[in-house]
Amino acid sequence: DAGVIQSPRHEVTEMGQEVTLRCKPISGHNSLFWYRQTMMRGLELLIYFNNNVPIDDSGMPEDRFSAKMPNASFSTLKIQPSEPRDSAVYFCASSLFDNQPQHFGDGTRLSIL
Amino acid sequence: DAKTTQPTSMDCAEGRAANLPCNHSTISGNEYVYWYRQIHSQGPQYIIHGLKNNETNEMASLIITEDRKSSTLILPHATLRDTAVYYCIVREPNNDMRFGAGTRLTVKP
Numbered sequence: 001d002a003g004v005i006q007s008p009r010h011e012v013t014e015m016g017q018e019v020t021l022r023c024k025p026i027s028g029h030n031s032l033f034w035y036r037q038t039m040m041r042g043l044e045l046l047i048y049f050n051n052n053v054p055i056d057d058s059g060m061p062e063d064r065f066s067a068k069m070p071n072a073s074f075s076t077l078k079i080q081p082s083e084p085r086d087s088a089v090y091f092c093a094s095s096l097f098d099n100q101p102q103h104f105g106d107g108t109r110l111s112i113l
Numbered sequence: 114d115a116k117t118t119q120p121t122s123m124d125c126a127e128g129r130a131a132n133l134p135c136n137h138s139t140i141s142g143n144e145y146v147y148w149y150r151q152i153h154s155q156g157p158q159y160i161i162h163g164l165k166n167n168e169t170n171e172m173a174s175l176i177i178t179e180d181r182k183s184s185t186l187i188l189p190h191a192t193l194r195d196t197a198v199y200y201c202i203v204r205e206p207n208n209d210m211r212f213g214a215g216t217r218l219t220v221k222p
Contacts, residue, residue: 004156042212042214043157043200043212044212045210045211056209091156091157093156099204101147101162102159104156104157104158106154106155106156107155107156
């Protein structure tokens with residue numbers, strides 16, 4: 001079975017550039033979650049969607065971050081403009097419903113120079 | 114802040130049971146206990162979850178105390194591939210899952 005698919009796996013870019021991270025959830029799952037993991041802060045929930053609608057974006061650090069889910073099989077997390085402190089591993093997870101176990105992708109390792 | 118307390122690290126001999134404790138003394142009646150693990154450079158992997166009763170699946174067993182203030186994850190026959198960071202999480206009704214620092218389990222041959 002295909003799990004959660006994230007792309008790219010690694011991204012290195014210069015400060016000020018726009019970064020777009022992509023996620024394909026498990027087919028049939030109705031909830032999608034974006035997380036960020038750093039050594040300092042651990043794993044943090046940024047935003048989650050139910051049926052393509054954003055439900056809770058209180059974890060989004062600032063206006064430079066935005067997330068969309070145009071359909072049930074695709075979501076993006078965009079950072080514009082990017083800053084060095086955005087360097088982290090970004091994970092996408094999906095679940096059948098929002099109170100069910102979440103299944104994570106292998107993440108995007110983002111480095112902002 | 115994470116609502117759980119776990120030991121920073123543990124060792125276990127290969128083939129033996131690994132018992133990972135977790136304290137969650139402030140858990141509310143409608144909050145579930147979830148366990149995930151993360152192997153280096155991979156995404157967190159769901160293991161098991163429970164509310165009140167003990168649970169078992171193909172990966173592990175979860176023992177929750179009667180007062181629900183603590184729980185133990187049991188890997189019955191640990192292998193080298195079980196070396197990972199194990200996270201105990203109290204899942205809030207708003208679906209927020211706060212991952213703490215977890216327990217780094219090292220399975221030794």
